[in-house]
Amino acid sequence: MSARSELTAGVDAMTRLLAGTLGPVRGxxxxxxxxxGSETLCDSATVVRRIxxxxxxxxxxxxxxxxxxxxxxxxxxGDGGATxxxxxxGMLAYAAKLVAAGASPVLVRxxxxxxxxIACDALRAQAEPVEGERELAGLATAVTADAGLGALIGELLxxxxxxxxxxxxxxxxxxxxxxxxxxxxxxxxxxxxxxxKDLLPEGKTELTLIEPIVVVADCVLQRVEQIRPLLExxxxxxxxxxxxxxxxxxxxxxxxxxxxNDRRGLLVSAPVVLTTxxxxxxxxxxxxxxLTGAEVLSEQAGTPPERVRQSQLGTAHRAxxxxxxxxxxxxxxxxxxxxxxxGRLRTxxxxxxxxxDRDRLWLRQARLAGKVAVLRVRAQTEQLLKAHQAQARKAxxxxxxxxxxxxxxxxxxxxLDCVPAVRAARAGCSSEDEAAGLDAVCAxxxxxxxxxxxxxxxxxxxxxxxxxxxxxxxxxxxxxxNTFAHMVKAGVRDVTTVATGALRAAGETAGMLxxxxxxxxxx
Amino acid sequence: MAESxxxxxxxxxxxxxxxxxxxxxxxxxxxxxxxxxxASGQPPQGLLTAVAALTALDETLIAxxxxxxxxxVQTPDGPEWERAEVQSGGSPIAAFAGYExxxxxxxxxxxxxxxxxxxxxxxxxxxxxxxxxxxxxxxCGPDDGPFLAGTARGVFHSRDGQGWRRAxxxxxxxxxxxxxxxxxxxxxxxxxxxxLRSADAGITWSAAGNxxxxxxxVVEAVGRLLAGTVDAGIWxxxxxxxTWTVDLEDAPEIYCLAGDPSRVFAGSALGLQFRTGAGxxxxxxxxxxxxxxxxxxxxxxxxxxxxxxxxxxxGLAHQAQDGGWNVLEGAPxxxxxxxxxxxxxxxxxxxxxxxxxxxxxxxxxxxxxxxxIGRMSFRPDGxxxxxxxxxxxxxxxxxxxxxxxxxIPTPFGVxxxxxxxxxxxxxxxxxxxxxxxxxxxxxxxxxxxxxxxxWQGPESAGMRI
Numbered sequence: 001m002s003a004r005s006e007l008t009a010g011v012d013a014m015t016r017l018l019a020g021t022l023g024p025v026r027g028x029x030x031x032x033x034x035x036x037g038s039e040t041l042c043d044s045a046t047v048v049r050r051i052x053x054x055x056x057x058x059x060x061x062x063x064x065x066x067x068x069x070x071x072x073x074x075x076x077x078g079d080g081g082a083t084x085x086x087x088x089x090g091m092l093a094y095a096a097k098l099v100a101a102g103a104s105p106v107l108v109r110x111x112x113x114x115x116x117x118i119a120c121d122a123l124r125a126q127a128e129p130v131e132g133e134r135e136l137a138g139l140a141t142a143v144t145a146d147a148g149l150g151a152l153i154g155e156l157l158x159x160x161x162x163x164x165x166x167x168x169x170x171x172x173x174x175x176x177x178x179x180x181x182x183x184x185x186x187x188x189x190x191x192x193x194x195x196x197k198d199l200l201p202e203g204k205t206e207l208t209l210i211e212p213i214v215v216v217a218d219c220v221l222q223r224v225e226q227i228r229p230l231l232e233x234x235x236x237x238x239x240x241x242x243x244x245x246x247x248x249x250x251x252x253x254x255x256x257x258x259x260x261n262d263r264r265g266l267l268v269s270a271p272v273v274l275t276t277x278x279x280x281x282x283x284x285x286x287x288x289x290x291l292t293g294a295e296v297l298s299e300q301a302g303t304p305p306e307r308v309r310q311s312q313l314g315t316a317h318r319a320x321x322x323x324x325x326x327x328x329x330x331x332x333x334x335x336x337x338x339x340x341x342x343g344r345l346r347t348x349x350x351x352x353x354x355x356x357d358r359d360r361l362w363l364r365q366a367r368l369a370g371k372v373a374v375l376r377v378r379a380q381t382e383q384l385l386k387a388h389q390a391q392a393r394k395a396x397x398x399x400x401x402x403x404x405x406x407x408x409x410x411x412x413x414x415x416l417d418c419v420p421a422v423r424a425a426r427a428g429c430s431s432e433d434e435a436a437g438l439d440a441v442c443a444x445x446x447x448x449x450x451x452x453x454x455x456x457x458x459x460x461x462x463x464x465x466x467x468x469x470x471x472x473x474x475x476x477x478x479x480x481x482n483t484f485a486h487m488v489k490a491g492v493r494d495v496t497t498v499a500t501g502a503l504r505a506a507g508e509t510a511g512m513l514x515x516x517x518x519x520x521x522x523x
Numbered sequence: 524m525a526e527s528x529x530x531x532x533x534x535x536x537x538x539x540x541x542x543x544x545x546x547x548x549x550x551x552x553x554x555x556x557x558x559x560x561x562a563s564g565q566p567p568q569g570l571l572t573a574v575a576a577l578t579a580l581d582e583t584l585i586a587x588x589x590x591x592x593x594x595x596v597q598t599p600d601g602p603e604w605e606r607a608e609v610q611s612g613g614s615p616i617a618a619f620a621g622y623e624x625x626x627x628x629x630x631x632x633x634x635x636x637x638x639x640x641x642x643x644x645x646x647x648x649x650x651x652x653x654x655x656x657x658x659x660x661x662x663c664g665p666d667d668g669p670f671l672a673g674t675a676r677g678v679f680h681s682r683d684g685q686g687w688r689r690a691x692x693x694x695x696x697x698x699x700x701x702x703x704x705x706x707x708x709x710x711x712x713x714x715x716x717x718x719l720r721s722a723d724a725g726i727t728w729s730a731a732g733n734x735x736x737x738x739x740x741v742v743e744a745v746g747r748l749l750a751g752t753v754d755a756g757i758w759x760x761x762x763x764x765x766t767w768t769v770d771l772e773d774a775p776e777i778y779c780l781a782g783d784p785s786r787v788f789a790g791s792a793l794g795l796q797f798r799t800g801a802g803x804x805x806x807x808x809x810x811x812x813x814x815x816x817x818x819x820x821x822x823x824x825x826x827x828x829x830x831x832x833x834x835x836x837x838g839l840a841h842q843a844q845d846g847g848w849n850v851l852e853g854a855p856x857x858x859x860x861x862x863x864x865x866x867x868x869x870x871x872x873x874x875x876x877x878x879x880x881x882x883x884x885x886x887x888x889x890x891x892x893x894x895x896i897g898r899m900s901f902r903p904d905g906x907x908x909x910x911x912x913x914x915x916x917x918x919x920x921x922x923x924x925x926x927x928x929x930x931i932p933t934p935f936g937v938x939x940x941x942x943x944x945x946x947x948x949x950x951x952x953x954x955x956x957x958x959x960x961x962x963x964x965x966x967x968x969x970x971x972x973x974x975x976x977x978w979q980g981p982e983s984a985g986m987r988i
Contacts, residue, residue, distance in 0.1 A: 159652060159686040184651030184686050201959055210612040240914055240937045265915065265938035265956055265963070317656070318612050318634070329648075330656075373651075373686075 010062025015089040044081035080502030087506035090447030095440035109511040111437015116507030122418040127406035133158035143395040165366030178378035187329035195250040195271035214314035217247040218298040242268035291331035409487035412449030413476035458482030539790025542781035543577030553817025578619035587616025620661035630658030652687035662701040673698025680725035692728035700741035731764040744782025751777030862899040872896035898943035910940040
């Protein structure tokens with residue numbers, strides 16, 4: 001057996017397991033654990049994590065390539081691993097035969113890349129916006145299989161809009177039937193704490209400052225000289241507004257002087273320290289300053305606190321200081337500048353590959369826009385909590401993506417409806433081998449539909465495919481009832497980002513596998 | 524909260540700002556607190572004034588006013604008033620909604636919507652999606668929601684009072700009153716009398732009829748919608764707001780309405796009105812009914828040898844020679860401080876400054892912020908001191924019995940004195956840091972020119988001067 005054949009055998013073995021989990025009437029994979037135990041696996045990420053080796057190192061390498069693809073899709077866009085495996089397998093099965101018959105692997109790969117690009121464009125052209133709470137809830141429920149949680153996510157996303165962010169928190173709850181709860185962040189909230197404990201005396205959990213002036217210092221305030229100018233400036237302002245002082249840290253003589261001034265009633269002050277990661281604190285302080293119209297005081301920027309001026313002070317309607325958070329409501333900053341920065345953060349977030357970095361930027365822009373909600377999942381055990389949290393995060397991510405990018409017909413029909421565009425490109429292709437790559441993409445685009453119908457067991461897949469084509473674009477099989485239907489009208493939809501992400505990943509994997517000549521490894 | 528003692532206070536009509544039913548019994552809110560026909564128990568003074576919102580939850584009466592929210596709860600020792608914990612900037616409460624609901628909401632004039640899920644004990648702001656933080660009216664649907672909030676920028680609706688969405692069809696309308704009707708539609712009245720109706724629980728609104736007046740309130744009772752106005756009495760509609768006919772024509776300013784299928788009450792500038800009767804053919808028959816006075820007269824002093832009562836919002840009432848009472852028109856309101864000088868001159872201060880009663884009018888002595896006096900004290904020789912109601916940065920001093928005032932700097936900072944007393948040779952001032960509950964007593968031996976801290980400690984120590 002050639003190296004490529006062994007590699008392909010590994011891909012096929014892994015794909016067979018994943019393909020069984022595809023669709024709403026999906027099968028489960030039974031995994032033997034040790035000598036006596038077993039577990040049932042039902043999602044693609046778990047399946048690929050369990051398969052660590054196959055007989056033969058080249059087959060194992062093939063399985064590893066699929067595993068990496070599935071796990072990558074699990075990170076971003078969050079789903080579509082099994083679909084991608086089926087797509088890749090479909091393309092590979094067709095292309096491998098042509099390469100074995102003498103086609104140039106490089107040109108076939110180029111054809112696959114071209115075909116996938118065309119198909120992705122065709123997918124995006126099919127995208128329709130998601131409108132309303134009910135549709136979002138339906139999408140979230142499809143991910144979580146929990147109607148209550150799905151409804152909550154739908155409501156939150158609908159109210160937050162496409163630029164909103166949902167933070168998922170886990171709350172241990174002794175009740176067996178604990179339901180998730182939620183809340184909206186009223187204003188812009190940062191993690192922070194009072195700089196000294198006397199700010200919130202015993203029995204008090206929060207302090208509200210009314211129409212405060214806001215000073216933001218990107219430095220550690222320790223010395224009296226650093227805050228004396230501020231303590232002279234603030235009480236001289238009309239109406240003697242309270243002072244919210246936010247810094248990296250406030251300690252020693254500076255803190256004592258603030259406390260003495262506050263105790264003597266010379267100035268109502270609330271020194272607050274942000275508790276975000278030190279490497280990210282400058283960003284948070286800058287956001288806070290922008291939102292309140294303050295200028296960040298910092299030695300490096302040439303605006304040391306020793307030379308603070310009235311024009312560097314910000315304002316807010318309310319500032320809420322709690323033991324774990326600082327919340328600003330209706331900051332006095334330039335709303336256009338705030339909107340500009342939020343827009344830039346969104347753009348940067350869309351360009352980042354790292355999910356955590358992207359989530360953080362997304363949260364920053366949502367916070368500036370005042371569009372943050374908190375979803376609290378509850379469970380008795382840590383294991384359940386983690387599972388619920390992961391499920392909720394996945395649903396939030398996918399439903400959010402649907403809100404931004406729209407949805408396409410589900411059930412593999414969106415892929416089927418891309419075939420004419422790829423065939424049209426094939427007609428204009430001068431290279432036979434490259435055209436073979438485009439044909440491979442067409443074959444792959446049919447694979448998810450055939451697999452889903454096959455999994456449901458109600459209809460013969462090829463016959464169903466012919467019937468769906470007769471019915472026209474958008475039509476397919478609702479495998480829950482094994483009836484032909486217009487998929488969008490039947491509520492069977494896929495998130496556009498997931499569909500395109502799976503197709504792109506499948507194209508890359510199939511192209512790489514079809515052009516691989518040598519498999520090297522140890523052992 | 525002052526449940527008024529009618530045996531002491533001036534016999535003057537007091538405005539009724541809010542109405543509410545607790546177990547079928549009518550309660551009313553006014554400038555000085557809460558009252559009802561069979562009041563019992565003496566709630567603590569000053570807990571709540573200018574009560575503009577009342578609602579009941581089981582056995583608990585919840586009142587909202589200038590200082591926040593207070594609850595009248597049943598205890599083994601009888602009913603007691605307690606202050607609710609409110610997360611806000613201290614804006615006055617305008618309305619409550621959520622009767623018999625898991626969640627209660629309160630509209631505030633400055634802090635948006637407050638929400639409580641523990642029967643009104645604690646309240647947190649809940650303004651997500653709300654564009655205007657001056658919420659004039661709120662309403663709750665018959666199935667514990669959805670909630671509605673009326674603002675100067677239209678109606679907002681929310682399923683559970685947490686996240687708000689702007690309702691369609693009410694943009695740029697100043698909403699004055701909101702209610703849900705038994706038949707289903709929600710009704711909103713704008714300040715200028717336009718009637719808006721929603722058949723989908725407040726999501727979309729369309730224009731209905733018009734009330735010819737400045738609307739303050741609306742209620743569904745005695746088989747019809749009733750709308751109270753400042754300048755055109757009470758109007759009623761039996762077709763869900765399409766057409767309106769006058770129900771009570773010659774009426775003082777109507778501030779609030781409350782009722783049920785068999786009766787309706789109206790709170791006005793001069794007290795309480797009442798009518799019964801259901802059905803569209805019943806002729807309206809409003810009548811004034813006695814109501815316990817709810818003035819906020821909290822200070823009593825002698826002027827011209829006769830009692831003078833002073834209340835922050837009720838103003839000044841002076842006993843006449845014949846035993847009746849005269850309201851001193853034109854007094855600064857809200858009244859911050861009133862004092863009688865050694866020469867028997869009457870001084871009063873308000874947001875506009877410090878004034879001297881001069882014949883039937885008032886003469887300005889100190890204008891603007893400097894004249895916003897919170898405390899005054901005099902010696903028999905005419906020397907007097909006055910402290911600001913808003914800060915402790917300076918005092919005013921007079922040597923001529925209060926005609927000419929001179930500012931002198933003081934070291935009290937942002938803390939306005941809560942007590943100021945002149946003795947024969949010394950002056951004492953108390954300041955209180957309400958956040959830390961630290962009380963400071965200051966003393967001066969040179970009529971306020973220099974000061975030293977005499978005592979400082981927790982308020983609970985109860986230092987008296």
